[in-house]
Amino acid sequence: MPRLLFSQGWSREAAVRWFFSPGDLVIKNIFVEGPYLGTRMILVGVLSALLVVADAKFDFVSPVRQTLSTALAPVQWLVSAPGDIVEWTEDTVKSRDQLQAENAALKNRLFILEAKSQRLSSLSAEVNRLRELLNASSFVDDSVLVSEIIGINPDPYLHEVVVNKGFEDGIFVGQPVLDSYGLVGQVTQVAPLTSRVLLISDHNHAVPIQVNRNGVRGILVGIGVLDQLELVNIPDTADIQEGDLLVSSGLGGKFPPGYPVARVNSITHDPGEPFAKIEAEPLAELNRSRHILMVFRKPEPILRASEKNPTEQTAMAQ
Amino acid sequence: MAREEPHYLLFFASCFLAFCLSIVPLSGLAANARPEFVCLVMFYWTLKHPQQFGIFVSWIVGLLWDVLMGSTLGVHGLALALQAYLILSMIQRLQMYPLLQQSFVVFIVVGIVLMLYRWIEGFLAQPARDMAYMLGAVSSAIVWPFLSVSLRRLENA
Numbered sequence: 367m368p369r370l371l372f373s374q375g376w377s378r379e380a381a382v383r384w385f386f387s388p389g390d391l392v393i394k395n396i397f398v399e400g401p402y403l404g405t406r407m408i409l410v411g412v413l414s415a416l417l418v419v420a421d422a423k424f425d426f427v428s429p430v431r432q433t434l435s436t437a438l439a440p441v442q443w444l445v446s447a448p449g450d451i452v453e454w455t456e457d458t459v460k461s462r463d464q465l466q467a468e469n470a471a472l473k474n475r476l477f478i479l480e481a482k483s484q485r486l487s488s489l490s491a492e493v494n495r496l497r498e499l500l501n502a503s504s505f506v507d508d509s510v511l512v513s514e515i516i517g518i519n520p521d522p523y524l525h526e527v528v529v530n531k532g533f534e535d536g537i538f539v540g541q542p543v544l545d546s547y548g549l550v551g552q553v554t555q556v557a558p559l560t561s562r563v564l565l566i567s568d569h570n571h572a573v574p575i576q577v578n579r580n581g582v583r584g585i586l587v588g589i590g591v592l593d594q595l596e597l598v599n600i601p602d603t604a605d606i607q608e609g610d611l612l613v614s615s616g617l618g619g620k621f622p623p624g625y626p627v628a629r630v631n632s633i634t635h636d637p638g639e640p641f642a643k644i645e646a647e648p649l650a651e652l653n654r655s656r657h658i659l660m661v662f663r664k665p666e667p668i669l670r671a672s673e674k675n676p677t678e679q680t681a682m683a684q
Numbered sequence: 685m686a687r688e689e690p691h692y693l694l695f696f697a698s699c700f701l702a703f704c705l706s707i708v709p710l711s712g713l714a715a716n717a718r719p720e721f722v723c724l725v726m727f728y729w730t731l732k733h734p735q736q737f738g739i740f741v742s743w744i745v746g747l748l749w750d751v752l753m754g755s756t757l758g759v760h761g762l763a764l765a766l767q768a769y770l771i772l773s774m775i776q777r778l779q780m781y782p783l784l785q786q787s788f789v790v791f792i793v794v795g796i797v798l799m800l801y802r803w804i805e806g807f808l809a810q811p812a813r814d815m816a817y818m819l820g821a822v823s824s825a826i827v828w829p830f831l832s833v834s835l836r837r838l839e840n841a
Binding site: 524590 | 703707709710739757765808812813
């Protein structure tokens, strides 16, 4: 087909070209790629199809992806640099008064949290004793690693962020991610220095939860809207009320149990529908947090050892 | 007369900058209306130096774009290769067009690229809810004359 086009249209095209030549055209461009154009396109199409299948269904290409993403890391750093510079400047040029006020506020908050955690340690000890009586495995505190969001997926139909910790820091695929208010999502791709976190509000994400008040279980799915989640397949008779706190149930083994996820904000009972329509608002600040926590459960990271000592000391002091 | 040999340093620099611009966080309507800078830059190089920047180079750039976006490897590659194919199949006419007419072709080609990308992503993950992503093709067409002229100036400088 391209060959036909060239052989027929040559003389007229060439004439037009000579008449109106803007001066920066080269005559040999007429024979660009020639008859192999279609063949090349088909070859590339087949290669792409193979790659897509290999990437979507199997795990062949993740080493390639990791290597390339290390090479492309400078792009990500450059894009997040302005934000980092602003933050650094704000930190550096703060006045003494501001710093003192902030320090006082943080100290107050620390006192309150410490007071709360005193009760927490005795309560968790009690829970562990009770669980021992039940012959269940004891309730372990998870350790966390603080990481920073350095990028957001530019695709408006995907809710995904890039964080500055990768498998060199022990991050693994499927790792749960929190912020200081609730569950954020889970890790879906890991590179040496960065990783990608799918947010709970994404279309493809679902969390097994239970109502904190009475333990009713359900599955909370993202609908592609940042401040709304949907509780699916809940019968009209289930005891769920507006304002109920939904915590992760730990079923499915992906997320640790007991972390707050969302709060129910509307329930609609439609007699024509088999299930109630329940909407909930995520507690985590999905579009505002800059620092998030990666939760470690199975492999004990190096960080665990350094964190263990202070908690033990405080426990002994109490 | 244009220089026969393309300015390779400018090619790498423009691709790097286009990658940066394509992942700068935007929100709301701006995220949908973001011009597809990688498409535009590759459009320029294929149009200007079809001998050097054809289907394969576009495909490689598309694969890097895939890695950067975290999308399935090969989706953007295929879309950019298709763009190069479309450009090359009508390159003689395209090089003769005035900028405004080229802009119209950019709108159509980038539109096809975006549709192909959304279509494959729809198979793999979830289909797009609306047609708002086509705003990217409109904004690309608007940006094209400026980008084309400035890249040409830089290259001839």
